[in-house]
Amino acid sequence: MRSEAASPILAFHEELASDIRTGLAGPGQKMIPSRYLYDDLGSALFDAISFLPEYGLTRADERILRTHARDIVGRLPGPITVAELGSGSGRKTRWILEAIARRGSTTYYPIDISRAALTRCALELGQLPSVRVEPIERDYLRGLSEVAARRGKSDRLLLLFLGSTIGNFEPAQARDFIREVGERLKPGDGFLLGTDLLKPVPTLLAAYDDPLGVTAAFNLNLLMHLNRDLDADFDPGSFAHEARWSAAERRIEMHLVVRRAHTVTIRGLDMRIRFEERETIWTESSYKVEREDTARLAKHGGFDCLSQWVDREWPFAESLLLRR
Template sequence: MTQPALSPRFSSAFAEAVHAGLSRHPQKELPSMYLYDEVGSALFEVITALPEYGVTRAEERVLKAHAGDIVDALPANVKVAELGSGSGRKTRRILEALCKKQPTAYYPIEISRTALQLCHRELGDIERVSIVGYERDYLAGLAEVSGKRNKGEPLLVLFLGSTIGNFARLAATKFLRSIRGMLEPGDALLLGTDLIKPLPMLIAAYDDPIGVTAAFNLNLLARINRELGADFPLDAFEHVARFNPDARSIEMHLRATRALSVRVRGADLRVDFRQGETIWTESSHKYVAEEVAPIAVDAGFECTHQWRDEEWQFAESLLVAR
């Protein structure tokens, strides 16, 4: 999630990423992090309430049942940093359990200012919690939080939901190693992983019948129009969700329904699309629960505890830095 130095050719990292992604051949792609502008963040909150999307409810069940167990496994006086806090709703159980034992400093890290504002509103009523948000990418924000703590202060990093699934397998391990590089032995990472399940359930979760996920995906093109002066005709693209069995992942694409040419002024780009050509916007890799422990070891952690939801097949794993 760290960004390279910005080229002087572009006014923003977004413009540079759009230029690079839409210039790729043979598969155009856009980073999934840019789905979450103000509109995208609001639409994703709606997605989490859809009956077809069970990830959020599964995690809430796990945290409701086991927040006390999770807190009991942590060192005293732990600080909490969360990578991609979203609205903060899923984090409430852990913070409430912690605050029963100690005043707790909580640092949500988000690229979406809207999400940080929602997080403050959602969690600001918890007694004995202090909230300081960081509008950063994940690793830059974590580096700042970790670097500011006093020597010997333990840190719990939350990486909840199924966000680790947005990384390809090797990239996920590399990302976990980067997190480990900012931690001290004994620090912890609570990692959410969505587990493999029957294909119809997976497809429905990413292509709901009322079209909220389609709107979420198409908003990325609308954002490019708004922020970069592009002329994407939104009615010329359709949302597609498909399963990649080799990667064990759901892929989201935007497919051109006709041949067309698009100009993106703010990214210094004109791009042509063939009918049926797609832009790959997101992947969500699915896991089996037993593979988390060896991945953790490879990244410099030990998986000491794991809690599962059997209704949706979801796992929350506590990884301790070695």
């Protein structure tokens, strides 16, 4: 096996092990970073969530991209190379790529930790005329660093971070992340950033705890991911999915609530963890923002907010940022 193919996988598992030790063995609230929700099955379940009537975010994002793709691309003159953080299957990206391809050929770099999602993305979007797809199986920043090394010297880069994944970051982490993204881009590069806007609490809770239980399956699948990758013995039936709204922090929280006291063995880490009844593992945050928050975040990271598009049916925004 070639070392260059194995190294990102090895690094990912080392980070997973470190995050689980820190998040589950330490004192206080148990937590696991949300990126581990997105193994191959998790990515497929999230795609299913995006079709649920209660979860309007993805459809809002798609409406903006379908309606305004040519306008978005038109704000960036010259040849454009496209990269996308957390591309998944890339189904929303089609409109952007088609708009760019009308002007000439382009290369698209989907970045994701799910090999299955990247394979599907390459098969579907690789059929577009004048579009070359080069998948990158990495996390966000490592993948973007690879794009920086591969991209053409004269092309402008349009980086996509669609959906509202930035909302999964704590505010300080979001500022640091935007700054690190900016460090990997050149002046004049574009960054299309999706953000979910504030809306009524019942609407938010329904979006993250649907009656069909798809979001619950998505959350509980995290435990199966740990069982597989760390040789653990989590019983998903011993946990329940719960969505909570924190008004003070303006965020939805996803938790796995312990149904009964029990002990879990993680053989891959030589750990035994005791869980008490009603204790929770905090698995995801989703911050909701105002339009002005994005402009402030952009400025912190070395970007100007060039333009914003807001969906009327589901308060959601796509903001085009320009690297200074």
